[in-house]
Amino acid sequence: MFITLFLLTFALSLILIPESQAYVVRTWAFIATLLPMWALTWCWWTFDASGHGLQMVVILGRSHLAFGIDAVALSLMLLTTILFPICMMLLRSVAGFMTFILLEVLILGALCILDLLGFYILFEASLILLFLLIGRAPYGSLDAAYKIVLYTMVGSLVLLPTLFMIYSECGTTNVLYMTCASNYQTVLGWGLLAVLAVKIPLMPVHLWLPEAHVAAPTAGSVLLAGVLLKLGGIGFLRFMLPVVPEFCVSVFPLVSTLCLISFLFSTLSTLRQIDLKKIVAYSSIAHMSLVTLAIFSQSEFSAYSSSFLMIAHGLVSPALFLIVGILYDRAHTKYILYFSGLGASMPIACTLFFLFTLGNLAFPLFPNFIAEVLCLVSIFAVHELLAYVFCVCQVLAAAYGFWAFNRVAHGIARGPSDISRTEFHTILPLLIGVLWLGTKPM
Amino acid sequence: MLWNSIYELDLCLGLLLLIFFGLFSLRNGHVALNHIRFLCQCWLLMITPLEVQDYALCLLTIVLLQSFHSFEALLFLLLGYVGQLYMLHSCNLVSFYVCLEAQTLCVVVLCGLLARGASTSFSVEAALKFLLLSAMVSGMALFWFSAMYQRTGSLEMIGQETFWILLVMLFKLGVAPMHLWSVDLYGSIPKSLLLYLSTAPKLSLFTFWASSWHHDYSVGVFILFSMLIGSIGAYGQPALRSLFAYSTINEIGLLLLAVETAGFHTLYQHLSIYIITQLLLWNLTDKRLFLICAVSLAGLPPFAGFFGKAWIFWHAMSVQAFSLLAAALLCTVLSLVYYLRVIRLFWVTPVHTAATFIGSQNQTTLTSACAITLVFTPVMLIKPFIV
Numbered sequence: 001m002f003i004t005l006f007l008l009t010f011a012l013s014l015i016l017i018p019e020s021q022a023y024v025v026r027t028w029a030f031i032a033t034l035l036p037m038w039a040l041t042w043c044w045w046t047f048d049a050s051g052h053g054l055q056m057v058v059i060l061g062r063s064h065l066a067f068g069i070d071a072v073a074l075s076l077m078l079l080t081t082i083l084f085p086i087c088m089m090l091l092r093s094v095a096g097f098m099t100f101i102l103l104e105v106l107i108l109g110a111l112c113i114l115d116l117l118g119f120y121i122l123f124e125a126s127l128i129l130l131f132l133l134i135g136r137a138p139y140g141s142l143d144a145a146y147k148i149v150l151y152t153m154v155g156s157l158v159l160l161p162t163l164f165m166i167y168s169e170c171g172t173t174n175v176l177y178m179t180c181a182s183n184y185q186t187v188l189g190w191g192l193l194a195v196l197a198v199k200i201p202l203m204p205v206h207l208w209l210p211e212a213h214v215a216a217p218t219a220g221s222v223l224l225a226g227v228l229l230k231l232g233g234i235g236f237l238r239f240m241l242p243v244v245p246e247f248c249v250s251v252f253p254l255v256s257t258l259c260l261i262s263f264l265f266s267t268l269s270t271l272r273q274i275d276l277k278k279i280v281a282y283s284s285i286a287h288m289s290l291v292t293l294a295i296f297s298q299s300e301f302s303a304y305s306s307s308f309l310m311i312a313h314g315l316v317s318p319a320l321f322l323i324v325g326i327l328y329d330r331a332h333t334k335y336i337l338y339f340s341g342l343g344a345s346m347p348i349a350c351t352l353f354f355l356f357t358l359g360n361l362a363f364p365l366f367p368n369f370i371a372e373v374l375c376l377v378s379i380f381a382v383h384e385l386l387a388y389v390f391c392v393c394q395v396l397a398a399a400y401g402f403w404a405f406n407r408v409a410h411g412i413a414r415g416p417s418d419i420s421r422t423e424f425h426t427i428l429p430l431l432i433g434v435l436w437l438g439t440k441p442m
Numbered sequence: 443m444l445w446n447s448i449y450e451l452d453l454c455l456g457l458l459l460l461i462f463f464g465l466f467s468l469r470n471g472h473v474a475l476n477h478i479r480f481l482c483q484c485w486l487l488m489i490t491p492l493e494v495q496d497y498a499l500c501l502l503t504i505v506l507l508q509s510f511h512s513f514e515a516l517l518f519l520l521l522g523y524v525g526q527l528y529m530l531h532s533c534n535l536v537s538f539y540v541c542l543e544a545q546t547l548c549v550v551v552l553c554g555l556l557a558r559g560a561s562t563s564f565s566v567e568a569a570l571k572f573l574l575l576s577a578m579v580s581g582m583a584l585f586w587f588s589a590m591y592q593r594t595g596s597l598e599m600i601g602q603e604t605f606w607i608l609l610v611m612l613f614k615l616g617v618a619p620m621h622l623w624s625v626d627l628y629g630s631i632p633k634s635l636l637l638y639l640s641t642a643p644k645l646s647l648f649t650f651w652a653s654s655w656h657h658d659y660s661v662g663v664f665i666l667f668s669m670l671i672g673s674i675g676a677y678g679q680p681a682l683r684s685l686f687a688y689s690t691i692n693e694i695g696l697l698l699l700a701v702e703t704a705g706f707h708t709l710y711q712h713l714s715i716y717i718i719t720q721l722l723l724w725n726l727t728d729k730r731l732f733l734i735c736a737v738s739l740a741g742l743p744p745f746a747g748f749f750g751k752a753w754i755f756w757h758a759m760s761v762q763a764f765s766l767l768a769a770a771l772l773c774t775v776l777s778l779v780y781y782l783r784v785i786r787l788f789w790v791t792p793v794h795t796a797a798t799f800i801g802s803q804n805q806t807t808l809t810s811a812c813a814i815t816l817v818f819t820p821v822m823l824i825k826p827f828i829v
Contacts, residue, residue: 120743121743121744121748122743122744124742124743124744124748125742125743125744127742128733128737128742128785131782131785131786132785132789135786135789142786145782145786146779146782149778149782150775150778150779153742153775153778154775157771157774157775158771160752160755160771161755161759161767161771164755164756164759164760165759167756168759168760
């Protein structure tokens with residue numbers, strides 16, 4: 001794991017050298033993102049799946065900075081390193097490559113760090129890079145860039161005094177050693193909840209997500225949907241449940257209400273959207289609210305089911321963003337009213353779109369289905385009524401999925417040309433992952 | 443000022459005479475500038491007493507001296523340095539006043555003198571404003587000191603009412619109800635002097651405050667004023683310099699918070715980070731360096747500015763100054779927005795004039811900027827995890 005970060009920083013420094021030849025930079029960046037993928041596949045191979053604890057723990061010296069991987073983090077890191085080469089295939093400028101490699105270093109570090117202050121620093125450090133990515137003039141919007149930075153910053157500034165309180169209480173911010181006295185748990189819990197609720201968007205503070213996902217370039221949307229939302233999930237699993245478990249139990253009614261509201265709200269909002277990317281973005285909120293609910297239910301399967309749903313969502317949503325990106329490349333618009341009858345002229349793309357829409361709806365044979373069933377099982381163990389309500393509301397997801405697909409693929413044909421080989425190859429890994437995980441989950 | 447031996451004193455005085463002669467020769471063109479500057483820097487190093495704070499000031503002044511090119515500048519900066527040095531160690535009201543005035547007047551004169559070409563009237567106007575305001579405040583302080591002398595018969599600093607000393611110092615720092623001169627001044631003076639003005643007086647005054655002087659009054663209201671005005675005042679500014687003047691006011695508010703909660707180690711940490719940021723900011727050649735500066739000032743990780751602010755907040759929390767801490771956090775968010783705006787102006791909009799700095803002047807400024815950048819980013823990464 002340390003090897004991974006080392007490889008990446010190595011790649012980073014090498015990017016600095018050839019700045020004039022864009023082609024060389026591009027191949028270098030692509031290879032540099034493939035290396036962590038191989039390193040992590042090796043980690044996966046040597047991982048002992050029967051143990052419950054953290055493995056490959058690296059503690060630096062006598063400081064309380066520590067890195068370690070558990071199963072959840074390992075799967076998310078593998079997802080990250082699979083998504084990054086896909087992103088690299090979509091980028092075109094040297095600044096873009098630099099930004100993405102920096103982001104990869106930060107995100108991989110944030111996924112495996114065991115120290116709360118380190119986690120805070122790493123995911124805050126990605127904020128300015130996201131600002132530059134989203135705020136770029138021709139495609140993006142400055143409004144969205146401000147929103148993502150300010151929402152996350154306000155949440156994390158609430159975390160900062162909480163962090164200091166943890167330090168003065170426990171003497172360390174390393175999660176391996178943190179066990180908190182119960183009189184401080186409320187304050188600590190609220191602080192952690194504040195920042196993680198912004199990151200994995202829950203209802204009142206989710207407003208940055210639709211705009212950020214829409215305004216980001218395709219590679220940026222892939223990254224945001226696939227990886228950055230999962231940082232919130234892993235924050236909950238790794239930092240909140242072990243440290244403030246009593247707070248989690250006591251705040252479960254509030255969190256479950258927020259999750260339910262955000263699920264319903266985002267699913268129903270999707271029906272009114274006319275921007276294709278916003279449809280996919282709002283469906284991300286819905287999936288993530290189910291993940292949060294599963295985490296907070298703290299039942300037997302909750303960690304497993306929520307991480308599986310995170311991975312499934314991390315395969316399907318980026319694929320949908322890729323398809324929308326392809327459509328945008330053809331037509332230079334994302335408005336759904338302009339697209340019609342693409343099934344006639346882009347059969348392969350529409351097949352893919354259909355498959356991933358089914359994945360988004362949690363259709364059987366797709367990993368989302370298995371994951372959602374498991375999440376509902378884990379919620380059912382704690383709160384049966386909520387699980388019933390969620391089961392019923394799942395159907396609503398089908399509404400916007402099929403509506404979007406219908407508007408785009410069927411109807412009178414006005415066709416752009418079909419999907420090219422390069423673009424197909426960018427989606428191919430995700431397709432393989434989805435089909436494989438759907439039929440043989442692990 | 444204690445020298446170790448009479449020989450050293452002899453050497454220092456001799457070197458001083460050499461410098462004066464060299465400066466006059468410089469005016470006539472006989473001697474190269476670099477040599478005289480080097481001699482000045484050596485002289486500074488030699489007359490400093492053997493304490494860490496003085497050496498910090500000396501090091502700063504040496505670095506700052508590097509960007510000045512004229513005879514008057516070197517002379518007045520040396521004079522100002524002597525004033526600051528004495529002020530750091532003063533325990534008498536009169537010596538404090540004299541040294542403070544020496545340092546201030548050097549800056550005032552330099553403001554008026556160092557103008558080039560078209561900006562002469564702006565510089566003179568700024569110098570006049572600074573002179574009038576500081577003379578008024580110093581005059582009031584002098585009146586108060588003399589009233590205290592009449593009442594108590596002694597001029598010792600300890601055991602007196604310290605309110606006016608506090609006010610004078612806060613005025614010189616540029617703290618909020620009395621900050622208007624700094625906003626005007628920042629826009630009008632040449633860059634090298636701006637660098638001097640935003641770093642050296644702050645360092646000397648804060649060092650004086652933290653080491654030699656005890657304040658009896660709470661500066662809480664000044665903290666709130668500074669941070670709020672520094673955060674909100676920058677929103678309407680059209681010029682980069684006045685924007686960073688307001689950001690300086692914000693940072694001074696934060697440093698005052700550190701003093702208020704008696705976290706002097708955090709004060710020094712954040713002050714040193716702030717000084718390095720200023721050095722980088724006014725010596726820029728590239729938009730990436732500017733990005734580092736602005737993000738560090740905004741307080742975003744992983745740059746060093748975040749850690750400076752984090753330590754101050756940490757200390758404030760450990761002494762339970764919750765309301766001030768909440769105000770500080772709010773002002774951090776408010777100031778983040780204008781930093782983002784400036785970053786966006788540099789990076790995102792494709793105008794031809796903004797992002798390409800014509801790679802300027804000396805090798806020296808370039809090397810200092812690069813050295814500072816290198817020191818900048820990773821140095822604070824290790825620190826929080828040890829201890």
